[in-house]
Amino acid sequence: MDSVFSYRKGTSFLHTTLHPFTKMVMFLVVVILSGLWLDIRYLLPLLATGLVLAYIARVPAKLFLFIVLALGLTWFPTVRSTVAQARPEYFKVLDPEWASTGILTINVPFLGLDRLGLTYGSLYWLAGRVCRFAAVVTWGIVFLYTTPISDIANTLYALRVPPSVVFVVQITYKFIPYMASIINQIQDAQKLRGWNLRTLNLVKVFKRSLPLANPLMRRTAMIVEQVTIASQIRGFGSGKVTPLRDLTLSWLDKLIIVLFIGGLIFAFIAMAIWRAGMI
């Protein structure tokens, strides 16, 4: 089954032409820019470019459900941060008066919370946050979908990244889908014994999580032990690892890397001088 972490063979230029190192640079630049920028006007083009690349790479649309799922799971911190953006002094680029125009606000005169609620500015911030998350995930999915882990590992080895770090990347990538299938299996096995989490009683929720948590912990411990053993058997940790491939970049790779790194430097300068990307 497809997952956000699975590579699939394809014929797009992202699969066949670009070097993993180039894709790594592109992804890292997007992650850094998304971390810096707050303004949706800057973040939207990043997301749009990611979506175009996803279309070119023929990434299955259902993988993007992960964005919805992750946003759904993080609704509480998102809402908490959004309602905390109601004060005008938070906005340095947007018109503070417009930004602090309240839609639904309250004053909390204790714990230093002051004004909380929804304003035009907080909604603008929220839109930027969602867009930033979607952009990073989209580029991440495109990167993982078009780049085999062995190519990523070899590139990291060629870049002289310590073998233990590369191994952790490799193992995480390989075992996340495996662990996901084990979680599904445990959940199904318990469902067949009548287990469910349908209760609002927190004590019951805790008790009912044990049939999932205990087997999962046991299986995880077993897998960690087996992987440790299997890696040691294969000589992991012996010392210097030989990279299987060289880092040879085509002119297109070099051009893209220069453009992305140049773009990143320009974004830093623009942010420092003109507050570009800030709100």
Add this chain to the structure above:
Amino acid sequence: MISIQAKDFSFRYLHQPEGEKALSNLSFEIEEASVVGVIGRAGAGKSTLVKSLNGLVPKVDLGYQEGDIIVDGLNTRHYDVNQLARHVGIVLQNPEVQIFSLTVGDDVAFGPANLGLPREEIFRRVSEAIQAAELEHLVDRNPNEISGGEQQCLAIAGILAMEPKIMAFDEPISMLDPIGKQRVMSILRQVTRRAGTTSITTESGADIEAVAEVVDRLIAIDQGEILIDGDPSTVLQDERIEQIGVGRPQVTELFLELKKRGVDFPRIPITLAEAKQLLEEKLRQLGVKQLLRPPDFCTRPPKHFGPPIVEVENIHHFYNPQVHALKGVSFTIPERQIVGIIGQNGSGKTTLARHLVGLLKPTNKDAIVKVKSIDIRKLRLDKIIRMINYVFQNPDDQLFAETIWEEIAFAPRMIDLPEEEIKRLTEEAMKVFDLEPHKDRYIFGLDEDLKTYLSISCILPLKPDVLLIDEPTTGLDEQGEVKMMRSLKKLRDEMGKTIVIITHNMKTVGNHCDRVLVMSKGHLIMDGTPREVFAQSERLLEADILPPQITRLGQALASEFGCPRDVLTVEEMAEIIDFSIHREMSGA
């Protein structure tokens, strides 16, 4: 030249109480280029022995070691695991945890690359290992997309590429389909013969026939001690083999049975080829022209089953547009039948089972999945599980409570039954596998056989009419298998349950099932009694299945002696040979 030497070697795991040992005073020597089988029931100490060969025990699995193990001239006490990895390679039971890379070629290179070898040397080793493991056609494939047998061959290739002098295999074929088993064992043998490597392979019993085909020597261990050590034929004839529950190859059982009946042979065979040759010689010598069933021999009489309880029609299932896991599967199962579902890894058996209990829905609208004439596609899972239920292969996927009692009482608690009823149902479920004496035992540290019995007992309080059980005999020794199948028959005979088992164990199917469904690549390709199905061995190859060894012996004797092609059990074959010899001698 001595390749492995154990000198008074004992080992106790950290968690074991003082006085208890996983391995106790082992002393043996293994010659270079030999293939040695270490047999014993689950928990006998086989895996500990294998792990001690490259220092995993005690350096990774911590504990207390006494005595020494010398491998390839190195005392394992003085070297790290990754240093010993150049001398001793280990292939584990589960191929999935041994594969790290995204292509077959890269995965084979993982070990040599870790050793920091020059790239040319790595490529040479990879190429040779891939050739030896017969994986040339899969070099660029993703290991997740190849069969279980191929994955295990990949794990072997990964170890071969490190060019160790000693290779140890820890139950390497227990999770594979019959053809996968045959392939892995044949590669094991070839590699040892070609490269002069010393090999050790462990076995709990279910695959003793495959192991007997390749070993030069057998060491039987029980409770951490060496019980018997010698040439395979001598060890497998020893009566103590029954005591440790490993079992013998069916052909060995047959010749021992014939010996009891007064038919003498120059030796007792342990392989199919040897058995065929000995029997042919004997039959020719006695002038036996034809092997016939005695007229009064009662092949399993047709049973009378109830009306259909499971009805399946035209199930298709797509996991994604490329993966068409079930391709129009249809069948019905009558009440009180014991059905075996067999097929290669990835043939769709588990996907089918998941449909039968409502965990998956067919992807086509016109499919029918009915249990007790009710379309379960429209039912909630909590209703379905009281009509039909499914036990997964790995008990560790479900066991979580403190004690056996609590574990069994969990299901009736979840459906809010009154405490009295929970107590009654739990006690009733414990009786099926005689679990009452263990009811207060902690789940952690239970033996494999108890875990398997427990995982089935856990769903019995829900009173499902149909039980689907995935690999019920995996991890059980021969006595455990007998107990399991006897208990399942009791459930059928006394409680009217319908039993469906998914298995790779053809002996279990031949001995205990009323009917077999054969799956291959998402299709149901055969459906009949074990006799009907196993008689068509060529067709079975489509599903990577080999009939039980005794059936294959009958088929090997069919052309010259007209032996029935559908012999199912050792007793039946012994009857046929005994009857035919006496018939010839009496001139009838």
